[in-house]
Amino acid sequence: MTNSNPATTPNPALRESATFDRGVIAEIQRAAGTGIYDIRGWGAKRPLPHFDDLLFLGASMSRYPLEGYRERCDTDVVLGDRNAKYPLHLDIPITIAGMSFGALSGQAKEALGRGASEVGTSTTTGDGGMTPEERGQSKHLVYQYLPSRYGMNPDHLRAADAIEIVLGQGAKPGGGGMLLGQKITERVAGMRTLPQGVDQRSACRHPDWTGPDDLAIKIVELREITGWEKPIYIKVGATRTYYDVKLAVKAGADVVVVDGMQGGTAATQDVFIEHVGIPTLAAIPQAVQALQELDLHHKVQLVVSGGIRTGADVAKAMALGADAVAIGTAALIALGDNSPRYAAQYEALGSAAGCYDDYQDGRDPAGITTQDPELARRLDPVEGGRRLANYLRVLTMEAQTLARACGKSHLRNLEPDDLVALTVEASAMARVPLAGTDWIPGRY
Numbered sequence: 001m002t003n004s005n006p007a008t009t010p011n012p013a014l015r016e017s018a019t020f021d022r023g024v025i026a027e028i029q030r031a032a033g034t035g036i037y038d039i040r041g042w043g044a045k046r047p048l049p050h051f052d053d054l055l056f057l058g059a060s061m062s063r064y065p066l067e068g069y070r071e072r073c074d075t076d077v078v079l080g081d082r083n084a085k086y087p088l089h090l091d092i093p094i095t096i097a098g099m100s101f102g103a104l105s106g107q108a109k110e111a112l113g114r115g116a117s118e119v120g121t122s123t124t125t126g127d128g129g130m131t132p133e134e135r136g137q138s139k140h141l142v143y144q145y146l147p148s149r150y151g152m153n154p155d156h157l158r159a160a161d162a163i164e165i166v167l168g169q170g171a172k173p174g175g176g177g178m179l180l181g182q183k184i185t186e187r188v189a190g191m192r193t194l195p196q197g198v199d200q201r202s203a204c205r206h207p208d209w210t211g212p213d214d215l216a217i218k219i220v221e222l223r224e225i226t227g228w229e230k231p232i233y234i235k236v237g238a239t240r241t242y243y244d245v246k247l248a249v250k251a252g253a254d255v256v257v258v259d260g261m262q263g264g265t266a267a268t269q270d271v272f273i274e275h276v277g278i279p280t281l282a283a284i285p286q287a288v289q290a291l292q293e294l295d296l297h298h299k300v301q302l303v304v305s306g307g308i309r310t311g312a313d314v315a316k317a318m319a320l321g322a323d324a325v326a327i328g329t330a331a332l333i334a335l336g337d338n339s340p341r342y343a344a345q346y347e348a349l350g351s352a353a354g355c356y357d358d359y360q361d362g363r364d365p366a367g368i369t370t371q372d373p374e375l376a377r378r379l380d381p382v383e384g385g386r387r388l389a390n391y392l393r394v395l396t397m398e399a400q401t402l403a404r405a406c407g408k409s410h411l412r413n414l415e416p417d418d419l420v421a422l423t424v425e426a427s428a429m430a431r432v433p434l435a436g437t438d439w440i441p442g443r444y
């Protein structure tokens with residue numbers, strides 16, 4: 001339909017600047033009006049090379065595929081069997097990433113635990129500690145040990161199934177988290193030993209070690225406290241991934257988590273989210289190279305996160321060399337975040353379903369990124385858990401479909417040879433050939 005309203009029809013003689021487009025102008029005007037930088041949740045929104053830029057080479061003459069309903073394609077994964085007495089045995093290689101109670105409502109944390117447990121995978125605490133609802137509903141719970149130490153409790157280290165030392169996040173490598181005063185209720189403040197209602201910033205580096213040599217001592221300390229039972233993960237935001245993974249392994253990690261630049265956050269400066277880090281696609285081959293050079297690929301497991309949405313993303317991450325993936329934003333969407341059901345309410349907040357990223361505000365109509373008891377009650381943890389479990393099943397079945405088409409009887413058998421790239425950039429970053437050629441830029 002053509003737009004015949006003269007007030008809104010663009011005049012072809014008027015030219016919008018590509019450099020100063022309407023979004024840039026609006027942001028300059030907003031900054032000038034308020035003197036405050038933009039804080040938001042979600043991950044990078046700008047277009048970046050991503051898993052969509054890769055394609056699978058299904059089997060034909062040179063390889064043969066597996067039958068969908070008759071031939072198995074297994075999905076289980078063991079995480080952390082290098083040193084721990086009790087590594088995690090997961091039924092699927094898709095885990096739930098660390099998201100804090102404080103950023104998320106208690107109901108959302110419980111729903112994540114329920115959904116993950118239903119399909120035999122793990123969920124993770126976050127900045128701010130472990131809640132009883134979450135521990136109670138999570139069959140496999142990873143406890144985050146963060147620079148802030150908010151909510152850190154040695155008893156919770158023992159109550160966890162694995163420990164994740166967080167060095168950084170893909171959305172903000174080099175930065176700490178934020179939780180604005182409106183989300184710091186009595187319960188959140190109590191867990192973090194912070195004043196109620198006051199904006200809080202999490203530290204960007206650990207207080208008691210500065211490099212891999214000190215971290216190695218810290219890791220032994222954590223193993224001693226927990227009787228050498230639990231796998232120790234190290235999570236890094238993707239930047240100098242090759243070196244960071246090597247150093248994480250040197251420090252003693254059983255599992256390395258690499259969170260790419262598309263990774264979600266609860267609240268960070270927009271300038272950080274959009275301008276720091278490297279895309280997930282570029283980080284995986286660097287991590288794999290580091291592990292291969294140490295002869296520890298698949299022995300120290302690699303968990304990848306940052307923008308995973310579909311079974312195709314899962315399968316591609318694994319084909320590039322990940323042992324498992326973690327999801328944050330997609331899990332929140334599965335619970336009901338950004339649902340068209342709340343369209344009118346998102347609009348009332350100046351946003352829209354599909355765009356809502358003001359997690360810092362605490363006014364989430366879906367009851368997920370809020371501490372407002374009225375809003376949080378909207379999320380039924382049982383129903384939310386069921387939805388998340390459904391979504392995780394779909395991701396798994398999609399990944400299996402692609403793996404069988406490549407002739408693989410286990411998701412872990414996917415390999416870079418199964419992939420080609422659609423763009424020169426993706427080819428160079430993922431280190432797989434440009435489709436229809438043998439060419440990988442910078443390699444051959």
Ligand SMILES: Cc1cc2nc3c(=O)[nH]c(=O)nc-3n(C[C@H](O)[C@H](O)[C@H](O)COP(=O)(O)O)c2cc1C
Binds near residue numbers: 097104125266
């Ligand atoms: C609401 C929210 C809260 C988060 N809180 C934490 C946290 O407490 N600790 C942490 O290491 N990462 C945190 N993250 C980042 C996730 O653990 C994960 O790295 C990221 O969400 C993965 O990218 P994805 O959202 O595209 O799946 C958070 C992410 C979101 C969306």
